[in-house]
Structure formats: structure tokens, C-alpha cells
Amino acid sequence: MSEPLLKIDHVSKRFTRDLGLIQRGLARLTGGRGVETVHALTDVNLSVQRGEVLGIVGESGCGKSTLGRIASGIYAATEGSVTLDGQPVAQERGGRTQKLTTKVQMIHQDPFASLNPRMKVGETIGEGPRLNHLAKAPEVRARTRELLEQVGLEATYVDRYPHQFSGGQRQRIAIARALAMNPEVLVLDEAVASLDVSIQAQVLNVFTDLRRDLGLTALFISHDLSVVRHVCDRVAIMYLGRVVELADASVLYDKPLHPYTEALFASVPTLGTGRARFNPIKGEIPSPLNPPSGCAFHPRCPLAGPRCRAEVPRLRGTTVGRDVACHLHDGGTGVEAA
Amino acid sequence: MIPALEVRGLTTRFATRKGYVTAVNNVSFSVAPGRIMGLVGESGSGKSVTAFSIMGLIDAPGEISAGSVRIEGEDMRQMTPEAQRKMRGRRVSMVFQDPMMTLNPVLRVGDQMAMAVQVHDRVSKKAAWERARDALDIVGIPAPTERLQAYPHQLSGGMRQRVAIATALLHRPAVILADEPTTALDVSIQGQILAEVRRLADDTGTAIVWVTHDLAVVSSLADDICVMYAGCIVERGTADQVINHPCHPYTHGLIQSVPSLHEPGRKLPQIPGSTPQLSQLPSGCAFRNRCAHATDLCRTDPPDAARGERRVLCHHPLEEEA
Amino acid sequence: MPGIVHDNVLTVPSAPPIETRITRLRNFWSDYCRSPIAVVALVVILVLLFVSFGAPLVSPQDPYDMAALDWLDAFLRPGDIGSGGYVHILGTDNAGRDMLSAIFYGLQTSFIIGLSAGALALLIGVTIGLCAAYFRGWVETVLMRIVDLQLSMPAILLALVLVAVLGQGVPQIIGALVVAQYAYFARTTHGAATVERGKDYIEAAQSTPLPTSRVLFAHLLPNVLPPLIVVATVQVASAIALEATLSFLGVGLPLTEPSLGSLISNGFKYIHSDRYWLSIYPGVFLMVTVVAINLVGDQVRTVLDPRNAR
Numbered sequence: 001m002s003e004p005l006l007k008i009d010h011v012s013k014r015f016t017r018d019l020g021l022i023q024r025g026l027a028r029l030t031g032g033r034g035v036e037t038v039h040a041l042t043d044v045n046l047s048v049q050r051g052e053v054l055g056i057v058g059e060s061g062c063g064k065s066t067l068g069r070i071a072s073g074i075y076a077a078t079e080g081s082v083t084l085d086g087q088p089v090a091q092e093r094g095g096r097t098q099k100l101t102t103k104v105q106m107i108h109q110d111p112f113a114s115l116n117p118r119m120k121v122g123e124t125i126g127e128g129p130r131l132n133h134l135a136k137a138p139e140v141r142a143r144t145r146e147l148l149e150q151v152g153l154e155a156t157y158v159d160r161y162p163h164q165f166s167g168g169q170r171q172r173i174a175i176a177r178a179l180a181m182n183p184e185v186l187v188l189d190e191a192v193a194s195l196d197v198s199i200q201a202q203v204l205n206v207f208t209d210l211r212r213d214l215g216l217t218a219l220f221i222s223h224d225l226s227v228v229r230h231v232c233d234r235v236a237i238m239y240l241g242r243v244v245e246l247a248d249a250s251v252l253y254d255k256p257l258h259p260y261t262e263a264l265f266a267s268v269p270t271l272g273t274g275r276a277r278f279n280p281i282k283g284e285i286p287s288p289l290n291p292p293s294g295c296a297f298h299p300r301c302p303l304a305g306p307r308c309r310a311e312v313p314r315l316r317g318t319t320v321g322r323d324v325a326c327h328l329h330d331g332g333t334g335v336e337a338a
Numbered sequence: 339m340i341p342a343l344e345v346r347g348l349t350t351r352f353a354t355r356k357g358y359v360t361a362v363n364n365v366s367f368s369v370a371p372g373r374i375m376g377l378v379g380e381s382g383s384g385k386s387v388t389a390f391s392i393m394g395l396i397d398a399p400g401e402i403s404a405g406s407v408r409i410e411g412e413d414m415r416q417m418t419p420e421a422q423r424k425m426r427g428r429r430v431s432m433v434f435q436d437p438m439m440t441l442n443p444v445l446r447v448g449d450q451m452a453m454a455v456q457v458h459d460r461v462s463k464k465a466a467w468e469r470a471r472d473a474l475d476i477v478g479i480p481a482p483t484e485r486l487q488a489y490p491h492q493l494s495g496g497m498r499q500r501v502a503i504a505t506a507l508l509h510r511p512a513v514i515l516a517d518e519p520t521t522a523l524d525v526s527i528q529g530q531i532l533a534e535v536r537r538l539a540d541d542t543g544t545a546i547v548w549v550t551h552d553l554a555v556v557s558s559l560a561d562d563i564c565v566m567y568a569g570c571i572v573e574r575g576t577a578d579q580v581i582n583h584p585c586h587p588y589t590h591g592l593i594q595s596v597p598s599l600h601e602p603g604r605k606l607p608q609i610p611g612s613t614p615q616l617s618q619l620p621s622g623c624a625f626r627n628r629c630a631h632a633t634d635l636c637r638t639d640p641p642d643a644a645r646g647e648r649r650v651l652c653h654h655p656l657e658e659e660a
Numbered sequence: 661m662p663g664i665v666h667d668n669v670l671t672v673p674s675a676p677p678i679e680t681r682i683t684r685l686r687n688f689w690s691d692y693c694r695s696p697i698a699v700v701a702l703v704v705i706l707v708l709l710f711v712s713f714g715a716p717l718v719s720p721q722d723p724y725d726m727a728a729l730d731w732l733d734a735f736l737r738p739g740d741i742g743s744g745g746y747v748h749i750l751g752t753d754n755a756g757r758d759m760l761s762a763i764f765y766g767l768q769t770s771f772i773i774g775l776s777a778g779a780l781a782l783l784i785g786v787t788i789g790l791c792a793a794y795f796r797g798w799v800e801t802v803l804m805r806i807v808d809l810q811l812s813m814p815a816i817l818l819a820l821v822l823v824a825v826l827g828q829g830v831p832q833i834i835g836a837l838v839v840a841q842y843a844y845f846a847r848t849t850h851g852a853a854t855v856e857r858g859k860d861y862i863e864a865a866q867s868t869p870l871p872t873s874r875v876l877f878a879h880l881l882p883n884v885l886p887p888l889i890v891v892a893t894v895q896v897a898s899a900i901a902l903e904a905t906l907s908f909l910g911v912g913l914p915l916t917e918p919s920l921g922s923l924i925s926n927g928f929k930y931i932h933s934d935r936y937w938l939s940i941y942p943g944v945f946l947m948v949t950v951v952a953i954n955l956v957g958d959q960v961r962t963v964l965d966p967r968n969a970r
Contacts, residue, residue: 059524059525059526060524072867073867073869074863074866074867095797099866099867099869102868102869105867105868106864106867108860108863108864109860110860113859113860113861114860114861114863114864115861115864116861116865116878116879116882116883117861117883118882118883119878119879119882127868127870127874127878128868128870131870131871131874132868132869132870166612166613167381168612169612174864177864177868181868196380196381196551196613197380197551197553197592197595197596198380198591198592198595198608198609198613199380199612200595201595201596201597201606201607201608201609202608202609202610204597204606205605205606205608208603208604208605208606209605223524223525225525226554226596226597226598227597229597229598229602230597230598230600230602230603230606231597231602231603232602249602250602263526264525264526266529267525267526267528267529267530268525268529268554269528269529269532269552269554269555269557269558269559270554270557270558270598271553271554271557271581271593271596271598271599280526280527280529280530280532280533281526281529281530282530284494284496284497284527285494285524285526285527355687355690
């Protein structure tokens, strides 16, 4: 296998929340540390090949959005590194994160929030390449119009403001803004989640076309299993800051191995199968402030054993193209076969 | 049998700078006890306004300009405001997308649920708390007695939504209207709630109107489905009819644009254009300029067609496949 | 497949209505007009602006021109005819100055002080508020603590001390007012910018990446301006009132440079001797000006509030 284009190497991310002077003092007195730590990501290893679309799936609190922001250089990792073609994507300097590349671009979930309401669309798309000296102003203007057409809008829209567009159109504008930087990797964070079904199909088609025409490499973050199946080559399932299963999309959807993946698939209502017998996962998603010991899924897992409570399972290969972090597939859960 | 909820010709409009905008246009449907009606539509289709209109919760500049809403045969719209208020929460209640719309953040769950009981029934505080505990039990909340002591912020999003549903259930209403109640929740939590709601309708005979944009949710939950577009119900039928044999080109297009029905990586069949603004609807059929079947007739005449229980608002409905 | 179009180009049959700046402005105006009092207030302000900045054209006399003043004209009652041969509508003061002319010129000084102090305070306050909200961390802590400290002191007290230190004169007064008032702008900007900063479009701009100055001034600033317009009108009114207070207390402007405050102060000496017009009329003008500006500010706030949108 060739060297991956984007490499996420042993990335961990912790957010600390300062409790403020008084609370910190109280915490000191009672023997606490005065800060709350959220373990958003723990030891995540992923790599994306050129031209590949990697799906990141999980529920809230699983760290998928944090991962997307680290991959696109908005946050720096607490531990580990993200590299594009061997070069780091961001660095921490003086307490601030500094992005080092223009080659990774992100598309946000909510197109009503991700476009500056007081900036013309043409300026929003063109300012990135112009201010990063990727092209001269006249070229940027021509390219902006070209990009608008490429995402299925009219070139004359450059002089309009975001509020004159519908949600689907705005998301196309956001895509055009990302493409203007000639990125090698796109990070799409729930990019179609806030759109209506019919508009979602339009935007997914724009993405499919662009992928075919430009050979895009992408990290596709979503909670929607059917959308992920539609656009991704490989899929990573995340739970509470860790990757629990990683496999080719077709293999994964055919037969999930991790109990969480399996339960997730069972919870999703599907179209056209008639009235479903729901078989939901029991219990609630634990807080990343205070994750369970051992395997984070063990309190909700019907197959958990003593080993699951004590030991964190490692993500390891089982068969070709498939990694699972579960003791069931790594020597047993410690329950005697009964 | 008298339907639990019968809506006839319901029309709601809003006064704007440029005249009236009709958000709910001549909507009719009925729900029998114990059945779940899925009210599906994209944003701006009028599905939420329909639910709010049924509850009589439309404030100026909006007004219900026509139609009737019968709860177990009694017309809400003919009642005095006082009588309407008594119906709300007792015979018909509502669950919102954001459970904090119904939950008071500074009161314990038990206190506010007991208050909701005592608004309509003269019972002791103890009896009211017991009713609240039973309601939490029905929606599958573990350790209900402890939950009653909690404040809303101490509960997770999924748990809060269950409390909101339990609160709606307190008076054993004939009808519960649920407006996108699981949209903000994770799939695993949504699955839990859908399972409880289905059981609820089957066990208690409550009629439920489930307002959502999610076709997959209604297809696996609802008995009947109404599809809304630009304020009108464009198609109505059983879940199987609507999902598996759609007759309206819009419903058909909507279902076809769901990715899971197609081979991965292929382009999805899509409906062109976007949902029209209610203030600028095209003449005739509101869907016509996104529709491949549109003819001159669609431009001039608004369609009006009903075929038995199956209603399709279209001049050129697709044939029901065998 | 019928009913489905495999085509990505949107013909936009139903794009949202095109709302140009002109129609938005027109909508703003029609919303504004819903309050008749606010319309009257606006007209009053426009008239006052005209008579103050057009004072040399509309006033019967130049109150700065000592040669034109006649001691014989001192303390003429309103409506009397003086040596100039014209009616002193609001009477004259102890030096024989026509009160109406003095008020017009005084209003001009008040407006100049109020507007320039407001504009400078806006500039400084916005920069501080923006930087605090954007950079967070110790920058935010230091800047906003200073602002908080200052907001806990009465503005008039601070202005008094500053004027005492800086001395009399228009630039000194403006300086004192700016120092006393920038904190209000800083706090408002900080609040609005903290909200806007959390929005995705800022993150999108940062992750492009764009230079910090660009993110601050092209993205963040335009989105925090609307609430500031309201604060600015109120602050201009309060700057005018503050200046009048300082002048009234005798630390502001001398009578040779009449502002509304120094006119009131001058007339106050005679208020018990039946010569009420010396301080009442400048006082009325001051009150009308401040109230009118506040009314306009209030209505602008109401119109800009999205909760009142139609």
C-alpha cells in the first residue's frame, strides 16, 4: 500500500475547563485539581489514501467533530500528530493553534452559520485564495464564477448575500469556498445533516460529481449510516473518543463485528421495511467527563464480561481490511463459555 | 367508531408585510384510537404549524381562518377559550422537539408533573406524584421514583424527552401531537423512544400524530402517513401505500432521494429546485415547477383529488404499482 | 424514472426573493415609521442639527463677536426689541447676548463634543471589545477587568477628575468623555463578539486560513455593529448631557465658548431674580436634544430586534 495522504497518528485530545478562581480554591481545599478534563479523543489512528473517502460515524460525544477539527488544523492535538504528505497540518504556538496548510479544507454542518451573513458570496469564496496569494485578483474572480457553476449555482450569484439563498444552496456555496483553496483533503462535518431529504440528495450528488471529476480525498463525518454507506469507501465507527471498528464500507455493512456497531445498525429505522420491531441499545451514552473503566461500551453491552470492565480493548486487525476493538475478537471477555 | 382526532379543512394563515400567507391549506385527516399518524414534510411544508393549529396555539400575526378540529367528536374550534384550555393537556397534549419547552428548569420533575395533574384534576399532592411516577414508568424510565426528585438539567436529552412524553400522558389524552420529538436525539436513544411510543399506542389506545421530516422514522413507526408540501397534504394513505407505492410525484421523488435505496457511489435521483416560499407559490399546483409530469392543466388549476381513503393531490398521479 | 431529474443545475424556480439593500432600507424605514413619536424625534434632531451647524446663517447675532454686544441690551425679556432693531425671541443675557443665537451656537458646540466623543469612544471601545472577545485568555481578562472597574465608577466622577487634570477646552472635554464612555462600547462589543465568535463562519475563516486582522475586521466586526448603533446614539446623548454637567459645574467650557451647559450655568446665577429665561431656555433645548436622540435610539433598537421582525 502506498504512503497515505492524510495520516492521523496516535491522536489524543483533552479539553480542560478552568473552573474559575473560587471553585478552584474550593477544589484545592477538598483535594481536587480545580480543572475538569474531557477526554474527547484517545489514541486515534487513521489514515486516508489519495482519492479515498473515509467515513467517521458515531453518536454525540464520540469525538467525531473534534477529530474533524484536528484533521483540518482548527485544533491542535494534545498528543500525536496529523500529517498531510508527511507535513504537519497545524502547530501550537503561544497557546494558539496555527494552521500550517491550505490543503485541508472543512465544510461545516450548518450552512446558516458557516457563511458570514454580511459578506457577498463572491467575496466569501474568493478571499481565501486571494489573501493566501494562491492567485491574482482577476483570476480569483473568474475562478469564483467557475466554482459557483461547478457546484450547480449561477455565476451571477457572486454579488448576493447568504440570506438570499436556501439551505441547500448555501451548502453548495460552502463547498465552493472550500474548493477555491484547491484542497487535497476535504473534511465534511455532518455536511448534509441539516438539509431536507430532497436537498440532501442534490448536495450528495454535487459531492459525487466533484469526486469523480477532481478525485477528491475526504473525511466524511456523519451520524447517518445510510448517507455514509452511500459516499464512503471505508468507515470508522467511534464511541466515546475511540475508534471501535474500522473496515471497508461493504464489509462493515454486511456484517458488523463490534457489539456497538451491531446495535447501532439495529437502532436505525430504515425505509421500506415496514413497521419495525425496534431493538434499541439499552442505557445512555456515558459522559466523556467521566468515561467508564475498561471498554467504554461495557455498561451497555449485552456480551460484556469481567475483562471488559478492567481492560481497554485495542483496535487490532482481525481479517484483511477490518479492525475491531473488542475483547470478543481478541481472546474473549473473561466469561467462561457457558 | 369515532376517530380520536378528526381535522377537516383546517386553514391557517399569517399576516405579513405583503398580505396573507397560507401556511396550512385546507388540511383534512383523521386518526383512530391507538393508531399513529406520521405527518411528513420538509422544512416550510407547514407540518409543525398544522400541529400547533390543532392545539389552538396560533398567536397573532397568525390565525386559523377555517376548518374544524374534533377531539373524540367534539369540535375544539366551537368551544369557548376556557373550554379549549381545559381540553389542552387533558384530551389532547403536545410534545415538542425541545423538551425544555415543556419543562421548567427550576422545578423538580415530580413537582411540575404533579402540578400538571392538579391543573385539571382535584387530587391530593401524593396522588398526583403517584400518577407522575406511573407515567414515567409507562415511558420506560428506569427508577422513576428517583427521577421525580431530579431537576431537568440533571437528565440527559433522551431522558428529558421521555419526561415530556410522560407529562403529555398524565391525563391519558385521546390524542398526543409530537413535533419532531426525536430529531435532536442520537439514533440509539431515538430507537429506544420509538419502541416505547409504539408500545404506548398499542397498549393505551392513545392516538398519536408524529410530525417529522424523517421518512425512515415514520415508515417504521406509523400506521398511516400524510405527506405535506407547501401547506397542503399532497398524499395520504397507509404507511405501506405511501412508502412502497407512492402516487404523488413529490412523494415518489422524496422517497427516491433516500440514499439507502441506491447503490453506493451512484448519483441519487433528485427533485430539482428547492421548496418554494409560501409567499411566492406558483399558480395551480404548488409542486408543478419541480415536477416532470407538469402540464398546462397543472399551471392553471389547483389539483383536488381524493380516491377513497387514499388522497392524492395531483392531476397526473403515478399509477399504483401492483 | 419519471418525476426525477438527473441534473445538478438548479434553475432556481423558487429561490428566496431578492432583497436588495434598497428594499431592506425601505423596510427598515417603514418599520421605523410605526412609531410616530420616533418620527417626530428624528425630525427634531434634524432641525436641531440644521440650526446648530447652520447657526451663522439662521441666528440673528454672532455671540462670539464681542464687538456686536451692547451692554444696554443686557437682560432684555423674551420678545423685546434691542439696539440691533430685531426681536430677541428668547431675550438676552447679562452681556446683552441674544439667547436664541447663543443657544444655536451652544448646541453646535454640544453636538461637536457629543458626536466626536461618541465616535472616538466607539472606535476605542470596539477595538478593545473585539480583541478581548477574539483573543480570549489573559488578553480578555486584563482588558475586560479594566472595563469592569471603570464601569463600576460613575462616569461623571471620572470625567470631573480628568477635566480637572487636563484643563478646560473642547479637546480636553472630548478626551475626558471618551475615557469615561469607551467602556460601554467595549462591554457591548465584547458581549456581541463573544456570541458571534462562536459561530461557524468565524471558524471557517480561521481554518481557511485567513490573517487574523481579516477575521477580526472583515468577519467579526460587521456582525457586531448593529447593537452598537443603538449604544452609540444613547452615548452621544449622554456625552452631550455629561458635557453640560461639567460646564454647569464650572469645569467645562468658559462662557466665551458657549455650550448648552455653560449657558445654563451662567443663567443659574439669575434664576432667583426673575430672569428665568437665561437658564430655562438652554435647559429646555438640552432636554429636548437628549430625549429626542434617546427616542430615536430606542426605535432603532426595536426595529433591529429580530424578535419584532415581520
